[in-house]
Amino acid sequence: MKRWIPFLKSDPTVAVIRLSGMIAASGRAALNDASLAPVIEKAFARGKPKAVILEINSPGGSPVQSSLIGARIRRLSEEKNIPVIAFVEDVAASGGYWLAAAADEIYADDSSVVGSIGVISSSFGAHEFLAKQGIERRVYTAGKSKSMLDPFRPANPEDVARLKELLDDIHVNFKDHITARRKGKLPEDRDLFTGEIWLARKAVDLGLIDGIGHMKPMMQARFGAKVKFNRYGVRKPFLSRFGTQLAGDALHGIEERSAFAQFGL
Structure with a gap:
């Protein structure tokens, strides 16, 4: 009032x-x-x-x-x-x-x-389990990267490298945000962006x-x-x-x- x-x-x-x-x-x-x-x-x-x-x-x-x-x-x-x-x-x-x-x-x-201050991506791999059960995974795509990181297939090194590149780019965005917002407050001799x-x-x-x-x-x-x-x-x-x-x-x-x-x- x-x-x-x-x-x-x-x-x-x-x-x-x-x-x-x-x-x-x-x-x-x-x-x-x-x-x-x-x-x-x-x-x-x-x-x-x-x-x-x-x-x-x-x-x-x-x-x-x-x-x-x-x-x-x-x-x-x-x-x-x-x-x-x-x-x-x-x-x-x-x-x-x-x-x-x-x-x-x-x-x-x-x-x-x-x-x-880091970036993570987690999944699972079930291809061995499917093989033991006699189950065949069938995937058809247009574009070689369309089935990237399929958990029902063995890990493809190229897919893992591509994912790591994406995570690194997001990590850069995260670091840039923190560096800008905490400008002048963070030590220059310490890596704080390790997770x-x-x-x-x-x-x-x-x-x-x-x-x-x-x-x-x-x-x-x-x-x-x-x-x-x-x-x-x-x-x-x-x-x-x-x-x-x-x-x-x-x-x-x-x-x-x-x-x-x-x-x-």
Whole structure:
């Protein structure tokens, strides 16, 4: 009510966007630009916030979606002249760290995991199993690379080399993003782009984050004890609240649990 009374100063507000989970182009629980776009737009537009906070807890995922989300955040921050501050919870790794680097400042808990600035592609090989079962794989293509990395055929060295080239190019994009966003903060005598991970204290020393701290006390210290937190997040579809899409949710949960597990979480 206070903000509607003329000449009466309102309490400062900060907008909080929660970015928790895997980053993927599809999936109801996944982080992607399509589902987050309206959330991010509202966070920057409503109530003239002093800052936009990113609450991040993500082991990564799609490099494209990470780039799209991060670019949207940067674009709105610059258009509206609103600073962005990231707070890492359990992990901001790979694409999760890409999102964190979209912020002007990054803070984390002592035990937060940060880094994994690399690119990975994983698959499986089932050609020996099929052969033992007497199953013949038949694939017909126009274009010699159309069946690249078919998991039901032996690995082709040319396909592997081609995939490695693609991964290297994506890795360059990742490194360029981090180098630009953390300009002047990263050591020149240390390769931080090996896919290695660090706890927060070490990440501070390496310039990957700006300090150790938690959102509420830091924002109160910066904007005053009466600062208000307006939270924004993706709402679940109405029917999902009544137990529909359980199979899809279960599969996504397994995948997400596996992604977090690689960081000991």
